[in-house]
Amino acid sequence: HEGNDILDADQLHTYYGKSHILHGVSLRVGAGEIVTLLGRNGAGKTTTLRSLMGLTPPRQGRIRLFGQDVTGWPPHRIAKLGVGYVPEGRKIFGHLTVHDNLRVPAATTGRWTLDTVYDLFPRLAERRTSKGGQLSGGEQEMLAIARALLLNPRFLILDEPSQGLAPVIVDEVMKTVVAMRDEGIAVLLVEQNAWLALRDADRAYVLGDGEVVHEGSAAELAADEERVKALAGAS
Ligand code: ATP
Numbered sequence: 001h002e003g004n005d006i007l008d009a010d011q012l013h014t015y016y017g018k019s020h021i022l023h024g025v026s027l028r029v030g031a032g033e034i035v036t037l038l039g040r041n042g043a044g045k046t047t048t049l050r051s052l053m054g055l056t057p058p059r060q061g062r063i064r065l066f067g068q069d070v071t072g073w074p075p076h077r078i079a080k081l082g083v084g085y086v087p088e089g090r091k092i093f094g095h096l097t098v099h100d101n102l103r104v105p106a107a108t109t110g111r112w113t114l115d116t117v118y119d120l121f122p123r124l125a126e127r128r129t130s131k132g133g134q135l136s137g138g139e140q141e142m143l144a145i146a147r148a149l150l151l152n153p154r155f156l157i158l159d160e161p162s163q164g165l166a167p168v169i170v171d172e173v174m175k176t177v178v179a180m181r182d183e184g185i186a187v188l189l190v191e192q193n194a195w196l197a198l199r200d201a202d203r204a205y206v207l208g209d210g211e212v213v214h215e216g217s218a219a220e221l222a223a224d225e226e227r228v229k230a231l232a233g234a235s
Contacts, residue, residue: 004031005064006155007052012061013050014044021047022058022209029155034177034187036197036218039207040233045055046088048207049159052188053085054078066154080091084153088160090144094133098124101132101143102150109134110152111183117146120176138169145176156180159190174200194232198222205233 007029010130015021022044030037037045051110052063054075063071065081079085093101102124103112118125121142127135132143141161148156160176170193178200181187191197198204201218214221214231221228 005029006031006066008064009052010062010064011046012049012051012058012063014056014058016047016209021210022051024061025051025207025210025212027205027212027215029186029188031186032181032184033203034181034201036201036204037187038191038194038197038204038232039206039213041192043161043207044210045207046159047210049085049087049188049190052078052157053083055146061201068145079151082152082154083101084148084151084156086141086144086148086156086158086161088163092132092140092143092147094131094136095186096132097129098132098135099128102147105147105150108150108152110151112149114150117149119136120149120179121146136169137164138166138172141165141169141173142176145173149180153185155186155188157184157188160192161189162193162196163187170196194228195222198228 005028010026012022012025025048037048039045048061051058054073057072062069065083070078123139124146127139135143151232161173165173174196177187177189189197189201198218198221204216204218204221205212206214
């Protein structure tokens with residue numbers, strides 16, 4: 001390990017009640033990387049992200065973020081360290097306007113402000129007075145990412161951003177993810193669509209039944225079509 005890790009999660013064991021879901025998951029995200037976490041339905045991808053964010057804390061294992069041991073920290077403290085989390089299903093406020101959704105995060109200073117996120121997503125600027133619930137799926141995803149950016153994160157965690165989006169919008173979202181990485185924000189991306197994620201990611205982990213069943217370079221994995229199909233259930 002290079003010592004400049006953004007995330008270093010070691011041997012996480014996570015439960016829902018008595019159900020043992022993660023069986024010793026270890027993963028690493030380095031500075032400047034897009035890392036994708038793949039796997040079939042129910043493999044434990046969302047549970048891994050929830051573990052990292054402190055939403056479903058692991059009962060065993062250790063989590064280091066930016067070199068600091070954050071094991072057992074509550075979600076708000078982890079977010080405050082500079083981790084932006086865009087959950088599955090986006091969780092925007094449907095009854096609030098776009099603009100009010102963007103005013104929910106506590107103001108931070110840095111690259112991302114209301115003005116600069118509207119520059120990044122002109123569509124959101126056009127729809128600033130629309131209610132969150134009236135937006136298309138793609139617009140809601142952009143709103144969720146914009147809201148996370150306003151915290152000026154050093155690390156962005158995205159849970160299935162492509163879910164329910166038309167292919168052309170998915171491309172736009174992935175371009176944004178690459179742009180974030182190129183600006184120095186490390187990204188951990190959960191995707192059901194393995195081919196999509198492997199195209200832009202630097203490294204990949206594949207989960208199967210709560211365990212890491214493969215890790216390596218995204219390009220190498222993408223080149224092995226049969227393996228991707230077998231491991232990640234991609235068609
Ligand atoms: P998907 O792509 O369907 O979201 P996933 O890889 O993200 O799948 P998880 O959502 O992490 O998988 O689920 C892992 C396992 O944990 C599944 O067997 C699921 O049924 C179970 N599980 C998820 N949430 C809960 C919960 N709140 N209580 C009990 N079991 C849960």
